[in-house]
Amino acid sequence: MTDARTADTGTVNRLPAAGLPLTAAQSGMWFAQALDPESPAQNTAECLEIHGPVDPEVFARALRQVTSEADALRVRVAEGDGGPRQFEIDDLELPLHIADLRSGPDPVADAYAWMRADLATPVDLARGPLFAHALLRVADNRWLWYQRVHHLVMDGFGYSLLARRTAEVYTALAAGEPPSGSPFARLADLVEEDAGYQVSETYDKDRRFWDGAFADRPEAPNLAGRTALPSRTFHRRTAHLSPLATDRLRELASSIKATWPEVLIATQALYLSRATHSSEVVLGLPMMGRMGSVALRVPGMVMNVLPLRLTVSPSATFAELTRQVVLGIRAARRHQRYRYEDIRRDLGLLGEGRSLVGPLVNIMPFDYELTFGGARAEAHNLSAGPVDDLTVNVYDRTDGSGLRIDYDGNPALYGPDELALHQSRFLELLERVAHTGPHTPLAVHSIARESELAQVLHEFNATGRPVPASTLIGPIEEQAARTPDATALVFGGERLTYAQLNARANQLAHRLAESGVRPGALAAVAVPRSLDLVVALLAVLKAGGAYLPLDPDYPADRLAYMLADAEPACVVADRPGRVPATGVPAIALDRLDISGYPTANPSSAPGPRDPAYVIYTSGSTGRPKGVVVPHAAIDNRLRWMQHEYPIGAGDRVLQKTPSGFDVSVWEFFWALRVGATLVVAEPGGHKDPAYLARTVREQAVTVCHFVPSMLQVFLGEPAASACTGLRHVFCSGEALPRETVREFGRVLGDGVPLHNLYGPTEAAVDVTYHPCATGGSGPVPIGRPVWNTRLYVLDAALQPCPPGVPGELFLAGVQLADGYLGRPALTASRFVADPYGAPGTRMYRTGDLARWTADGEVEYLGRTDHQVKLRGQRIELGEIEAELAKDPAVGASGVLVREDRPGDQRLVGYVTPAGGAAPDPAALRARLARSLPEHMVPGAIVVLDDFPLSPNGKLDRRALPAPASAGTAEGGRAPANHREETLGRLFAEVLGLDRVGVDDAFFDLGGTSLLAARLVTRVRTTLGAELTIGTLFQAQTPASLAAQLDAGNAASDHALDLLLPLRATGDRTPLFAFHPAGGISWCYSGLLSRLDPGQPVYGLQARGLSGDPDVSLPATMEEMAAEYIDALRTVRPHGPYRLLGWSVGGVLAHTVAVKLQEAGEEVELLALLDAYPSDQWRDSAIPAETDALTALLRMAGYDRTDELTREDVLATLHREGSALAGLPDRTLSAVVDIVVNNARLMRAHEHRRFEGDVLFFTAAAPRAEDWLTSRAWDPYIGGRLINRDLDCLHPELTQPARLDEVCAVLAARLKELDHA
Amino acid sequence: MAAHPTLTVEQIRADVADVLGEDPQDIPVDENLVDYGLDSMRIMTLVERWRRDHGTTASFVDLAEKPAVEAWAALLGAVS
Amino acid sequence: MTTRSPFDPPGTSADAEPTHLVLRSTHGAYSLWPVFRAVPEGWDTVHGPAAYGQCLAHLQESPA
Secondary structure (H helix, E strand, O other): OOOOOOOOOOOOOOOOOOOEEOOHHHHHHHHHHHOOOOOOOOEEEEEEEEEOOOOHHHHHHHHHHHHHHOHHHHEEEEEEOOEEEEEEOOOOOOOEEEEEOOOOOOHHHHHHHHHHHHHOOOOOOOOOOOEEEEEEEEEOOEEEEEEEEEOOOOOHHHHHHHHHHHHHHHHHHHOOOOOOOOOOOOHHHHHHHHHHHHOOHHHHHHHHHHHHHOOOOOOOOOOOOOOOOOOOOOEEEEEEOOHHHHHHHHHHHHHOOOOHHHHHHHHHHHHHHHHOOOOEEEEEEEEOOOOOOHHHHOOOOOOEEEEEEEEOOOOOEHHHHHHHHHHHHHHHHOOOOOOHHHHHHHOOHHHHOOOOOOOEEEEEOOOOOEEEOOEEEEEEEEEOOOOOOEEEEEEOOOOOOOOEEEEEEOOOOOOHHHHHHHHHHHHHHHHHHHOOOOOOEHHHOOOOOHHHHHHHHHHOOOOOOOOOOOOOOHHHHHHHHHOOOOEEEEEOOEEEEHHHHHHHHHHHHHHHHHOOOOOOOEEEEEOOOOHHHHHHHHHHHHOOOEEEEOOOOOOHHHHHHHHHHHOOOEEEEOOOOOOOOOOOOEEEHHHOOOOOOOOOOOOOOOOOOOEEEEEEEOOOOOOOEEEEEEHHHHHHHHHHHHHHOOOOOOOEEEEOOOOOOOHHHHHHHHHHHHOOEEEEOOOOHHHOHHHHHHHHHHOOOOEEEEOHHHHHHHHOOHHHHHOOOOOEEEEOOOOOOHHHHHHHHHHHOOOOOEEEEEOOHHHOOOOEEEEOOOOOOOOOOOEEEOOOEEEEEEOOOOOEOOOOOOEEEEEEEOOOOOEEOOOHHHHHHHEEEOOOOOOOOEEEEEEEEEEEOOOOOEEEEEEOOOEEEEOOEEEEHHHHHHHHHHOOOEEEEEEEEEEEEOOEEEEEEEEEEOOOOOOOHHHHHHHHHHHOOHHHOOOEEEEOOOOOEOOOOOEOHHHOOOOOOOOOOOOOOOOOOHHHHHHHHHHHHHHOOOOOOOOOOOOOOOOOHHHHHHHHHHHHHHHOOOOOHHHHHHOOOHHHHHHHHHOOOOOOOHHHOOEEEEEOOOOOOOEEEEOOOOOOOHHHHHHOOOOOOOOOEEEEOOOOOOOOOOOOOOOOHHHHHHHHHHHHHHHOOOOOEEEEEEOHHHHHHHHHHHHHHHOOOOEEEEEEEOOOOHHHOOOOOOOOHHHHHHHHHHHHOOOOOOOOOHHHHHHHHHHOOOHHHHOOHHHHHHHHHHHHHHHHHHHHOOOOOEOOOEEEEEEOOOOOOOOOOHHHHHHHEOOOEEEEEEOOOHHHHHOHHHHHHHHHHHHHHHHHHHHO | OOOOOOOEHHHHHHHHHHHHOOOHHHOOOOOOHHHHOOOHHHHHHHHHHHHHHHOOOOOHHHHHHOOOHHHHHHHHOOEO | OOOOOOOOOOOHHHOOOOOEEEEEEOOOOEEEEEOOOOOOOOEEEEEEEEOHHHHHHHHHHOOO
């Protein structure tokens, strides 16, 4: 260290002519300024208030002297070779502004205005000077000495050196004495010492330390919850901690072997942690960094920011937290020379705009007891430099005024009021900490102010309201007595009055009571939406029991699980077989005769504490759990609803939500309690926006509910805008986007109110409500609590969060469920003691993140765990992951909700192999579909070799890849040769598509036999290859067809085989379709594109189609049936079987079904398309050839016009491009013979009884054979005949337009069976 | 005016240990105390304590220049 | 937001620590409770302080 003390004030220690490099600290400042050269943010300034006389002349001389001693003041900084350098300014004149402001009305204000204006002036670094002074006289004996220096050359410690030296020199000069020698060392010494460090081993050690300490790149939460670019200014709020608290703080610090700054830092960490709902926080601590360094004697820029990681947990004590701070700073201090900016660069945070630290806590304890010629001075900081986020500047001027605490905030992140709020909370927290023993857990502290506690605990929750001790069912019975003739229920064309509904429900209730349904017991209800569903629910409640709704669409495994878990007294279903047999007594409504039961209200009424319903929700570890809701809870909810949105006799509530979803509860019961009408939507209708719009209009619905994603779909339906008759629309189940609210206003106008409600199943449907303003902005709140309900937003210590601070939402009050059925440990961990309610009461933890607004509404912020809502359905990702992991081929599993296209959310599963062969996504999906409800089966499953991991070894969900689009033409492979390519093009041409991939199946894409014929022709003319339709049935893709052509197999005749594999692939139970009169089953190819791609379909065709004269036709239908059974058993040796037939095929199907049953097999589907039993035909003549020809035409889909001969018919077929025309003549002849034979066999056949239901489709348009009726099947069907009329003639049933309708019903039934 | 008791090396060690929350045995006499956690705040606490109790006149900068027990002993005229 | 709920299992480093209690209310309900908060009025401690898993096991045996 050079000794540069000299008494000669004239000697100037100039910088070398070539200037000096910048130190690392200065470089940091240089680059920060370069980001925004016009920004004055790096001006720092201080003002010393001098109480006494000041001689400006002398002061100026003192300043000149100090300037000559402090090298850093005399530099300008400009780009040189190899980067920026600092140069001596030539002919520097002291920038000193002297002003007498005493004449103005408010000299001090004027002075501060001047100072602020100067502070806001950007500095030209290349020219300089980088500092300025002002002496402002504001009173006779009061002067303000203003000093402004650019942060690139000066830091806080440097200011204190300058201020002290200036006071010293001025005092000496004012006394006429020579000042002591300069105490300062040279800037060059500082630069040299810094340069030495940059190449030292210590530098490497320090770098390794920091890069290691932050290797996991932790999030550094801040109070604003977001980051912003540095602003050009900052907001400052100044406050003081009381002298008493300041003293207590010092004593407290001493008692735990810490200093008061460490205590203050610990308190800030506590505040930050609770205010950001984060247990891991990072504070930035500016350090003077001059210990043991020449820097102690050089006014300059040396300071560095130390990042300090802390873990704040509620169970730790304040003493422990402070010790963490002490030891953390101690460890960091050993490596404090490594620059903060360099740590950020090393970690790659610069590019991402991510911060390394949250707030800065800047302790400035420098002793400023200065006197200027005897006059004492007080220092006031005006700016401590740029503010990226929030800097807490703390001053201890030891003058007995207590700590001064300035909050400097980035205006882009904090408004002045917000800043003030954080500051006052922090000060109150400091006061509390100062007066609390440091060995109690931190959990004893809340960061809310007293006034805020009163708000969030009491004012916002003042929802107490006396409510009679009624139940869900009591008011319904009372209403029935008041308005017995009013319409209670509407379903399609059916209606029930209150009296009728009440009577039916009562009768069923009495029957249920016989099965043990009573208060405290459960009755499962598995009835599709219908009048019967409402009757069943009411009946259970009337009998005193609680209903357990079972969604008929759930897979059998899940239903069986729920029944075994809940152990209801019985299951009420619409028909037998609706739910799997589990030993629970089943009551099938279609078999039940309740006419003998009393119609009076049963006497076994439930009480308010009895359970009303049990609804199952997804479980995070794989097992769904039943939530038990008592009458008092749901009664409160419905009474509140009626009060808030009064409805009455003219209102009609739409019931569309599946009964397993608790929103349905108010849909079912609200209207019936107040004399309104309940309109029940048809099953499946809730997913069809056109149907909903039509129903709302036609049924004059005034009240309905939508899950927000479904509302969005509904608003897109053109007919929705006509639904202005609605009086209330409710949304709940997911976050309601503001854009949807706006769209609602656009589509339906301001006359239809939209309400946002929120609540988990565990709190009787909804606990909060918010009326939506269509012109509003910002997130849509979930609103205020309903009657007798309290909301708490709690932090990690279960302390109340003040408004604006996020925490976990807890619910309390009368609407809480009793708990989870049979899960005492889970119940006790989610329904916990309420420290803020009446003694002994509970609160439910939702797992939702939320915050209070300033005016008492709650905003939903997201989840704290892995539960998600997808289209309103609650899903625990863990449950799906557990199911995936059960598969032996799966090693690890993860499930995400992805939104790769905005607005399109889907579940995607990820698996890694268990070690052997890679798991098959399709098989996994099929597995999941067997045990999970449809909405929980991921749309795609991606197999990865390994999961991406975050640095701490956990699954990095953000790094999981988007699944490749399951496209056909988009994602498929390219054609391998000319033939494939040509065939693909021909397919597209014939099918009317833009593109067809080489692996796309013809019939899956909508191909029909007609189009197949066309394709055959095109292939012949384009490729010159002979292709038959039969080959197309076997090789349905361009790729496989090309292979067949190559192998010369194209002209095969497998199309006429007894067993025709229309689609041989797929994992569902195969569907066997029986040929109509002509013996050919090609007409069923239309099913392929209309049924699930995983549904195999086989056609049974007549023996003898080849036209081989040695093959005889069967003699009886029994013989035919037996032969077909042998054939289908080659594919499926045992049942259950699915059978379908059109026309004669239907009769065959029935015959086969009977025989299978007689053989002990199960037939789970028998579908007849306009087929009639033999006795309906017996009296009509056996067809002659002309009839057969007519039949042939009909089979081809045309009605007989005037073709009389075989030739005529063939010509017609050719002309119409019928596929049949491609058949050889001997086959066509055979067909005629087969038609005749079948007709004969059918008339001779004696039917036996099929035990089961039949799905029947009637071609209901007027026809010649007007005696045909499906009732003719009655003696031959043991179950029900479920009929659907189609407005068409018999031959049209397998044409595309009708097939749509037929297949809609068929597909739905198949799906039910798939999941049974 | 009462005379202040003279500062001893052992007292220096004990006071340093006290502000650090450590055992005086663990405080070395010849090593940089910054490495043991001594910071400017604690140095200022010591400056004030020694001024009050022993009438020393060294400033913060004086002590911060060479933060080691031995160096301070010399600076403050402490006796062994 | 890295805070863990006091009613969820603590991290593996703390899972053997006696961090929780089992409470029973005057109405007969049970509740898991963290040791760091005072037991609310109307509730008594019936088990613990004990490890989280132990408290759950104790709750499994309690009358539902």
